[in-house]
Amino acid sequence: MSKPVNLNIKCEYRPLTFNIKDLHICIPIEQKSQVTKTLNNRNNNEKMTKQQILQALRTILNQNYSQFKSSSYKPPTSVTMGSPISALIAEIFVQYYEIHNIKPAIENKHILFYTRYFDDILTIYDHTKITCEQILSYTNSLHTNLQFKSKHEINNTINFFILLICGNTQGLDIDV
Numbered sequence: 001m002s003k004p005v006n007l008n009i010k011c012e013y014r015p016l017t018f019n020i021k022d023l024h025i026c027i028p029i030e031q032k033s034q035v036t037k038t039l040n041n042r043n044n045n046e047k048m049t050k051q052q053i054l055q056a057l058r059t060i061l062n063q064n065y066s067q068f069k070s071s072s073y074k075p076p077t078s079v080t081m082g083s084p085i086s087a088l089i090a091e092i093f094v095q096y097y098e099i100h101n102i103k104p105a106i107e108n109k110h111i112l113f114y115t116r117y118f119d120d121i122l123t124i125y126d127h128t129k130i131t132c133e134q135i136l137s138y139t140n141s142l143h144t145n146l147q148f149k150s151k152h153e154i155n156n157t158i159n160f161f162i163l164l165i166c167g168n169t170q171g172l173d174i175d176v
Contacts (some may be wrong), residue, residue, distance in 0.1 A: 011167075
């Protein structure tokens with residue numbers, strides 16, 4: 001269970017949602033392997049264990065196929081969307097990019113709040129310091145294969161999954 005977040009929402013804060021387009025299939029296998037290797041090197045496993053983990057991962061990632069009707073397909077550079085490992089590897093990859101790219105944006109206080117559920121993202125930002133267009137431009141510049149699509153609030157209202165987030169003079173109201 002995650003820790004509740006207490007936010008002091010001011011009238012200059014606005015919600016903005018994003019979706020990462022084709023997250024399962026957009027990141028090349030070699031980049032997924034490289035991120036895993038970087039993260040794997042941070043733990044205290046023996047060198048032999050680290051090499052075995054990476055070799056097993058590369059084998060699994062390079063032997064992924066899908067079938068539609070009577071034809072088999074192998075994506076040229078990415079993991080098949082229905083593969084059991086595709087969601088896990090995509091999650092590891094996105095977490096790595098969040099740590100290195102999103103965290104600094106939060107620390108500069110232009111983005112007050114950031115949360116993500118797989119490929120759907122909710123941010124709350126200070127519209128007096130940064131625009132939603134600047135946020136979208138920044139997120140789309142992080143990685144050539146990660147493309148974000150934003151949804152802006154309409155009439156001070158925005159949807160994030162089953163939540164309806166409404167802005168008012170006091171801050172934000174959340175309803176289901």
